[in-house]
């Protein structure tokens with residue numbers, strides 16, 4: 512697996528989407544890597560089943576038989592076997608321990624349609640413009656330190672007419688769940704994800720980007736906790 516150097520590792524968020532408390536440590540690439548090195552050995556045990564509906568929905572919306580699809584934040588590769596085998600897949604992730612598990616899954620399940628897995632930062636994808644027919648990113652946007660910069664990069668690598676398919680937990684606007692998420696938000700850097708993720712982060716980005724249009728926004732199980740968004744590159 513080719514390790515890239517990420518000058519962005521030392522970069523702090525510019526404040527566009529830093530909803531944590533002012534004193535909370537900032538979720539940056541270093542924290543993400545540390546956190547997912549810890550999660551990697553138990554990730555499938557904890558998250559395989561509970562997050563399965565979103566992965567299935569993302570794969571169903573993202574598959575392009577005969578086409579090329581990028582899976583950003585592929586993690587341990589749980590969604591890879593869910594795609595039609597004629598869809599050519601490339602998976603990238605910041606965490607090498609997570610990717611090693613994805614590589615094992617690809618080999619053990621003989622997923623010959625997976626053309627490559629590599630360490631890469633969602634904000635600095637080493638692909639040319641318009642290279643993919645679709646990009647999927649299940650359960651990733653709340654984890655990447657800079658969601659807007661990642662979205663900009665996802666749009667760059669997808670073809671005009673292609674889609675970006677996201678699945679995320681969208682934070683509660685009010686009530687007890689919002690309080691819990693606000694408290695958890697102060698622990699974002701340690702958790703390796705951002706519990707507070709209002710729809711406005713995505714909505715504002717879509718609204719301010721003339722290159723994209725929201726095609727679909729749908730609630731997903733369990734309990735409608737997750738949201739699938741399909742965004743078309745115009």
Ligand SMILES: C[S@@+](CC[C@H](N)C(=O)[O-])C[C@H]1O[C@@H](n2cnc3c(N)ncnc32)[C@H](O)[C@@H]1O
Nearest residue numbers: 547584585586604605606609632633649650655
């Ligand atoms: C919650 S996991 C989701 C993994 C997989 N998509 C799934 O459904 O199980 C989030 C993944 O995003 C990766 N990630 C976080 N920030 C990233 C970034 N800037 N670039 C690429 N991957 C990133 C993490 O390393 C982690 O593997």
